[in-house]
Amino acid sequence: MNDVLTVHGGTPLVGSLAVRGAKNFVSKAMVAALLGEGPSVLRNVPQIRDVTVVTGLLELHGVQVEDVQGPESELRLDPANVDHAHVADIDAHAGSSRIPILFCGPLLHRLGEAFIPDLGGCRIGDRPINYHLDVLRQFGAVVDKMPNGISLKAPNGLQGTKLELPYPSVGSTEQVLLTAVRAEGVTELRNAAIEPEIMDLIAVLQKMGAIISVDTDRTIRIEGVDRLSGFTHTALPDRIEAASWACAALATKGDIMVHGARQTEMMTFLNVFRKVGGELDIRDEGIRFSHPGGALNSLVLETDVHPGFMTDWQQPLVVALTQASGLSIVHETVYENRFGFTAALRDMGAQIQLYRECLGGRACRFGARNFQHSAVISGPAKLHGADITVPDLRGGFSHLIAALAAEGTSRVRGIGLIDRGYEHFQTKLESLGANYERG
Incomplete structure (x- = not known):
């Protein structure tokens, strides 16, 4: 039971936390x-x-x-x-x-x-x-x-x-x-x-x-x-963890100050965050990410190697895009099977369709290889609680964000995998006012 979180969603995440080395x-x-x-x-x-x-x-x-x-x-x-x-x-x-x-x-x-x-x-x-x-x-x-x-x-x-x-x-x-x-x-x-x-x-x-x-x-x-x-x-700060908390702020209509987050390595993400409608306050000690209070914007995006939009930013952003108005298109060009995590989101009420074609951007190396590597997200969707099993590190944290944004209670299994890359994430959730218990 220690590898399960029971999450009571629907509460905005508000507060501050710190990220350390990548x-x-x-x-x-x-x-x-x-x-x-x-x-x-x-x-x-x-x-x-x-x-x-x-x-x-x-x-x-x-x-x-x-x-x-x-x-x-x-x-x-x-x-x-x-x-x-x-x-x-x-x-x-x-x-x-x-x-x-x-x-x-x-x-x-x-x-x-x-x-x-x-x-x-x-x-x-x-x-x-x-x-x-x-x-x-x-x-x-x-x-x-x-x-x-x-x-x-x-x-x-x-x-x-x-x-x-x-x-x-x-x-x-x-x-x-x-x-x-x-x-x-x-x-x-x-x-x-x-x-x-x-x-x-x-x-x-x-x-x-x-x-x-x-x-x-x-x-x-x-x-x-x-x-x-x-x-x-x-060590340079962890830009993936920082972006994950930023997406959690968007998805839950919250306001999170991420101490240690650094603009230099996150410029591409920050541009996208702002295009979606998120609010930014970039300071010397970190970056404050918040939901604007109104509707979020849909967009077209594709992942790429640096200096493009990082593939590890894609999964938590997709959760936030389920709450944006209209159709968003995300084309994954780095890992061919990175949309496997969306099945759980659909079970929670998200409107996501996967395609084998290269949508929304240039043709990539996966286009003719029968991989479902493009996603169309229709929002805003009303997410509801569900039983979820963590598939991988980034997908697992994205499922956790979805559970926090959803109405009702979710049971998230396999959360030990998240410890691989997110330091003391449960302590940080507590500091942000998340409503959950272990087991």
């Missing part, structure tokens, strides 16, 4: 500490399950991790005694996390070999590790598939290489960065991802002694170095 950056910076010859300090670290998983994986490999509680929420990571970890321990600790694939480059440099178990992750579309394995092979890694996972070795060390990604994948770009910085020679990566979290990872690696340049055409060049030191760095 989930999509912090775990990668922790992995980067493996590359250093000295200890690293990472600040503004959220208390989320992904951080716990990476901490355990690092400790299995001999990294000393000290969690310093305090206003700066600091992790100290000392990789002085990096060693091999038992396969069974890695498998047991990683669970469904996909983070172990990013350990491969650093471990190949430090130990000459690495192992990754079968990988899980949110079921939102095809997220194959083939990109990662192909990248590692091009650096000179020997990859062997085994019954319980994948073994990698670098008998001749890792060499710089030229790569071009078929799609600007964030995970593949992270893999190249974490592998290339200590590979021999120069690595050139074309069609790279350039999300703010990627740029913050580059900043961390540069602090460690890496030589990395980013061109305007999405080309990243890395000159390999013999050694790297530790780093001290404050």
Whole structure:
């Protein structure tokens, strides 16, 4: 029963909360500490399950991790005694996390070999590790598939290489960065991802002694170095969590001050929020998001890689769009199955239809592949309570927003998944006046 929230909806969320370091950056910076010859300090670290998983994986490999509680929420990571970890321990600790694939480059440099178990992750579309394995092979890694996972070795060390990604994948770009910085020679990566979290990872690696340049055409060049030191760095704020609370304010006709939210990384979202009719107050300490009190506007939108509208912003926004007047069209171009969460919204009274065609924008790579990747939302819809099972991290938080906006009572199962990326979300709900109980 502890994995269920009983939510009594229909109450506007009003109050303030704080967001800390970005989930999509912090775990990668922790992995980067493996590359250093000295200890690293990472600040503004959220208390989320992904951080716990990476901490355990690092400790299995001999990294000393000290969690310093305090206003700066600091992790100290000392990789002085990096060693091999038992396969069974890695498998047991990683669970469904996909983070172990990013350990491969650093471990190949430090130990000459690495192992990754079968990988899980949110079921939102095809997220194959083939990109990662192909990248590692091009650096000179020997990859062997085994019954319980994948073994990698670098008998001749890792060499710089030229790569071009078929799609600007964030995970593949992270893999190249974490592998290339200590590979021999120069690595050139074309069609790279350039999300703010990627740029913050580059900043961390540069602090460690890496030589990395980013061109305007999405080309990243890395000159390999013999050694790297530790780093001290404050993580950029989580723009996904900030946007999720912003959409909660819209959907529930609320008013939420998000301390730590930063305009720079959220400009595309802020434009859309304003077009929908939401009110913004951008301050030095954060951003206040509120419902205007009147009707919300429908719109046409498509997701894209940075600097486009982030796919992780799409799901909570769709919930808010169920309350907008007229027809909204959302075209998802990043993950082909990211609209699976809308089935629960329809059960709650939302008017959402899914289409295989590329609606509302340019043709994308999913257009001829039979995926329902466009949504038409008709509003405003009167949502009512329902029994919901959380499908994935972002979809789960979006279901929670819908339950809070709906009239009546909802039972939301599987809410433990939300802990992966939303720090103390239940405490934050309480601070906003949400009416719910556990179980």
